[in-house]
Amino acid sequence: MRKVAAMGKPETALSPDQKARKAWMGLLAKSDAALLAERMVEMADLPGFEWLRRPEVGGVMVRGRMGGTGAPFNLGEMTVTRCSLRLATGEVGHGYAQGRDKRQAEQAALVDALMQGARAEAVREAVLAPLEAAQVAARSARAAKAAATKVDFFTMVRGED
C-alpha cells in the first residue's frame, strides 16, 4: 500500500516538529468551533497579530480511489476556510478549518502560532488537549454504537439426529 503522506515525501521523512505541527493543525481543522472558542477564552493576554492572509472560504476537491485502492478520481468538493497571521512576537501561524467559519480559522491560526512560542505547553493543555479528548470521545461513542449492531451468527441445528 502506498503511503505518501506529505508532498510526495513519506510520513517518516517528517521531522518530529513537523509531525507535531501536522497533528495539531489537523486537530484544529476538525475541531468543534464552539468548543475551540470556549477554550480560547481561557487563554489570557493573547498577543496582537497582523494578517498575512485574511480568512477566505474555498473549496477542496476530495479525491477517492477506484475500487478503494486504484487510481485516483475526483469525488466532489468540500468547504474549507484558511488564513495566515503573524503574532507581534514574530511567529507565523496558518489556520485551516473545515466549513465556512472564519472565526474558527482565525483561532486555529492563532493556536498554530502560539504553539511555536514560549506558551506552547500552556496552549496544549488549555486548548489542544480538550479538543482531542472531545474528538476521541465522539469517535468512540459512535464506534461503541456500531459495535452493538454487529451480527452474531449462529447456526440452527437441523436434521433428524
Next chain:
Amino acid sequence: MYVAVKGGERAIDNAHAWLAEERRGDVTVAELTVPQIREQLALAVNRVMTEGSLYDPDLAALAIKQSRGDLIEAIFLIRAYRTTLPRIGHSHPVETDKMACDRRVSATFKDVPGGQVLGPTFDYTHRLLDFKLMAEGEVPEAVEAEPRIEPTPHVTSFLNKEGLIQTEAEGEDTPPDLTREPLELPANRALRLQALTRGDEGFILSMAYSTQRGYGNSHAFVGELRIGKVAVEIDIPELGFAIEVGEVELTECETVNKFAGSKVEPPQFTRGYGLTFGQTERKAISMALVDRSLRSKELGVEVSNSPAHDEEFVLYHCDNIQATGFLEHIKLPHYVDFQSEMELVRKMRAEIASASAKEAAE
C-alpha cells in the same frame, strides 16, 4: 428566434414575494431551522451534498429550506454556490480502508474480520408508519458495546489474496475534472466515476436496475458496503507537508461480478465501484453497478446496445441539473418560436385545402 419582451417585472416580484410566504407556510406552525434540517433530515442533506458535489451539511440544509424540500432545486442552489468558491486545492485520495465504520456489510462473505455491522439502517424495518413520531416522544438510547479500535479491512482484499478478483490498476496521474473541462467522450473511468457520483440518484438507480433485469445483463453481488468517516488531507505548500483539513462521511460500495475470462485474462471476478458523500447507500450501490456496466468494453465482455452499456447515453443524461435546465426551459416564453410554427401549420393546411379543392374541381 429570441425577442426581448418587457412587462413581467412586477408580476415576477409579486410571484417571488408570494413564494416566500408559501415557503413559510402556516405561521401558527413553528418555523424549521437549518440545524433542524441538518440533524433530522440528514439523508436529504446527504443527497444534496452528493449531487450538488459539495460537502457542507449546513449549506445543504439551507438549500433544502430555501427550495421548500425540492431536492433538485436544492442541488441547483449548491451547484451555483460551488462555482463561487476559489479552489484551495485537491486532497490526497481518501483512505477508505481506514474509515471509522458506522456500518459495514458484505453480501458475499459471512465471516469477515470486523464482522457484519448493520449501523443505523432501515433494513429489516417493517415499513409501517410509526405514529409515535407524530407525538413528541422520548428518543430511545442506542445500545453500546466494546468499540472496535483497529481499522476494518476491505472485503475484496480477501479475494485479492487468492487472485480471484481483478486488481485495480494503480496510478497517481491527475484525474480529469468535469467541473473544469467539459465532459468529452470517450471518457476514462475516473471521469465516469466523477459524473456518476454527481449523477441523479433516480436515474442511476434505474440504469442499475435495468442491468439487473437483463438490459446489458450483469449479476452483481455487493462485496462490501461501508459507511463512515474518513479524514481529508491536502498538501500545504507554505509548510512543505500535508495536513488533515477535515473529515467527511462517505458511503462506499464494491460490487463483484463473475467474469468468464478472455483471451488474456483467466476466469475471475470483476469489480464495480461506488463512492458518495454521507449515508447514501442506494446511490452508492447503483453507481457501482453502472460503473461495472460501463467498463464492459475495457474488460472485453460483450457490449450490448442496452442503455446501461452506452456511455454517451448514461453520462449525457445522468446530471439532473443539466436535464432540468433543458427540460424546464420549455415552459419559459417561446411566443415567437411558436408563432412561426403556427404560421407554418396554417400554410401547410392551406396548401392541402387548395390541392384538394383543385382535385374536386377536376
